[in-house]
Amino acid sequence: MQFGTHGNLEKHGFARNRLWLVDDNPPPLPVNSGIKTYADLILKPSEEDLKIWPHRFEFRLRVALGPKGDLFLTSRIRNTNTDGKPFSFTFAYHTYFSVSDISEVRIEGLETMDYFDNLKGKERFTEQGDALVFESEIDKVYLDTPPKIAIIDHEKKRTFVLRKDGLPDAVVWNPWERRSKTILDFGDEEYKHMLCVEPAAVEKPITLKPGEEWKGRLELSAVPSSYYSGQLDPDKVLHG
Numbered sequence: 731m732q733f734g735t736h737g738n739l740e741k742h743g744f745a746r747n748r749l750w751l752v753d754d755n756p757p758p759l760p761v762n763s764g765i766k767t768y769a770d771l772i773l774k775p776s777e778e779d780l781k782i783w784p785h786r787f788e789f790r791l792r793v794a795l796g797p798k799g800d801l802f803l804t805s806r807i808r809n810t811n812t813d814g815k816p817f818s819f820t821f822a823y824h825t826y827f828s829v830s831d832i833s834e835v836r837i838e839g840l841e842t843m844d845y846f847d848n849l850k851g852k853e854r855f856t857e858q859g860d861a862l863v864f865e866s867e868i869d870k871v872y873l874d875t876p877p878k879i880a881i882i883d884h885e886k887k888r889t890f891v892l893r894k895d896g897l898p899d900a901v902v903w904n905p906w907e908r909r910s911k912t913i914l915d916f917g918d919e920e921y922k923h924m925l926c927v928e929p930a931a932v933e934k935p936i937t938l939k940p941g942e943e944w945k946g947r948l949e950l951s952a953v954p955s956s957y958y959s960g961q962l963d964p965d966k967v968l969h970g
């Protein structure tokens with residue numbers, strides 16, 4: 731229930747460190763008829779959690795796979811407070827992508843966007859120029875981004891396409907060489923082969939009154955580069 735240090739809780743909040751239960755009887759969710767495989771999980775606060783964050787909630791996650799291997803993540807958060815109090819939270823799907831070589835990868839869909847730079851005290855800047863490429867540590871929260879973002883991996887001839895809904899922002903993170911060495915569960919060389927692009931709601935926290943529910947959705951597909959005829963045609967990737 732919190733992205734990064736954008737709030738008062740531990741970094742990235744506590745929901746990711748809790749044991750979730752299988753949700754046997756989730757409220758209905760409109761499903762794409764092609765999707766036959768999915769799992770529903772639920773997290774409710776424990777008495778200990780209520781001491782850290784004094785709000786009752788139901789946090790549901792559906793993880794679904796499409797017939798071609800597309801991944802669909804749907805989160806629903808409901809305020810179940812009985813004291814009449816609203817609550818607010820920030821959110822991000824911490825999605826890591828495996829890439830051939832970070833120096834050869836580009837992101838399309840975030841050019842000209844405003845962002846908060848977490849490496850510069852969360853100051854706000856505007857992205858200049860073309861698609862994003864990487865040559866040093868990056869930790870930025872792009873604001874009010876389009877619903878479709880593409881990660882183009884030239885060497886692997888593969889493009890990841892992210893489609894998001896209810897998640898206006900997008901975090902882009904790679905710790906690069908120096909910071910990698912300070913992260914215990916991250917190999918010294920692993921930064922070369924990964925990139926985090928995280929659909930998020932950070933700038934404007936979501937506020938729910940008792941009984942209200944929020945929904946955030948991410949759809950991830952991997953398509954061969956031939957998808958855009960071997961050419962870097964952002965128009966086809968982003969609007970196709």
Ligand SMILES: O=P(O)(O)OC[C@H]1O[C@@H](O)[C@H](O)[C@@H](O)[C@@H]1O
Pocket residue numbers: 734741742824848869870901903913926928
């Ligand atoms: O190592 P963690 O806690 O999972 O976080 C990794 C990174 O996650 C990103 O989402 C943040 O923008 C970075 O600031 C952070 O370092």
